[in-house]
Amino acid sequence: MDLQKRVKFQSYVExxxxxxxxxxxxxxxxxxxxxxxIPKTCVEKLSYNVPSFYGRRRICLIWPASIARGGxxxxxxxxxxQGFRLPYAENYxxxxxxxxxFYKIYQSADEIDEHAISCxxxxxxxxxxxxxxxx
Numbered sequence: 001m002d003l004q005k006r007v008k009f010q011s012y013v014e015x016x017x018x019x020x021x022x023x024x025x026x027x028x029x030x031x032x033x034x035x036x037x038i039p040k041t042c043v044e045k046l047s048y049n050v051p052s053f054y055g056r057r058r059i060c061l062i063w064p065a066s067i068a069r070g071g072x073x074x075x076x077x078x079x080x081x082q083g084f085r086l087p088y089a090e091n092y093x094x095x096x097x098x099x100x101x102f103y104k105i106y107q108s109a110d111e112i113d114e115h116a117i118s119c120x121x122x123x124x125x126x127x128x129x130x131x132x133x134x135x
Contacts, residue, residue, distance in 0.1 A: 007068075009049050015067075023064040025109045026076040027051070030062050033114050037121040055128035057081065060121070071096070072105055078117070079103040086123045092116045 009015040019027060034053055035044070042055045048069065052061040058081040063070040070077060083089050083102025092113075093102035106112055 007049065009046055012044075012046060012051070015046060015049065015051070018066070019064055020066055022108075023066055023076055026106050026112065027062055027064055029109050029112050030076065030078055030106075030117075033112070033117050034060060034062075034121060037118045038125055042125075055125060056131040056133050057128055059124050059128050075105045075107040077103050077105050080120060080124050082124060082127045085127050086120055088116075088119050088123055092120065 007018070009018070016024065016027075031044075031051060038053060038059065039055070042053055042059065044051055044053050046052070047058075047061070048063075049067050050061055050063045050070070053059045060081065061077075061079045063072070063077040063079065065072045065074050065076065079101045080086060080089065080093065080103070081101055083093055083095070084100050086093070086102065089095075089102045093104050095102050
């Protein structure tokens, strides 16, 4: 399937089935790390056709290169919506054109550092808790 065309996934399974094997592995590893290290009250939903994780606001997202409009040519991007507020971010994440989102692009599952991601998630959740709850 040519994912660069405008496709709207109706479910996570549809999203998953569309990914190349190399991206599936990285997405799966990143999802498991995130689900392990964020509170159970946080939710995952497809936003912009990619998995996004929400607390009171958006916390992070996983964007494979094969999904249109991600701005990357290869690999899988892990982005933090409030990345500019994360103290640990400058040691691990990159900052692109977006003022808020800081990210890391992985080319293989071997590059994924669970400890670093768990530290960032802890900080991101703490920041998320400072926001007012939705009405």
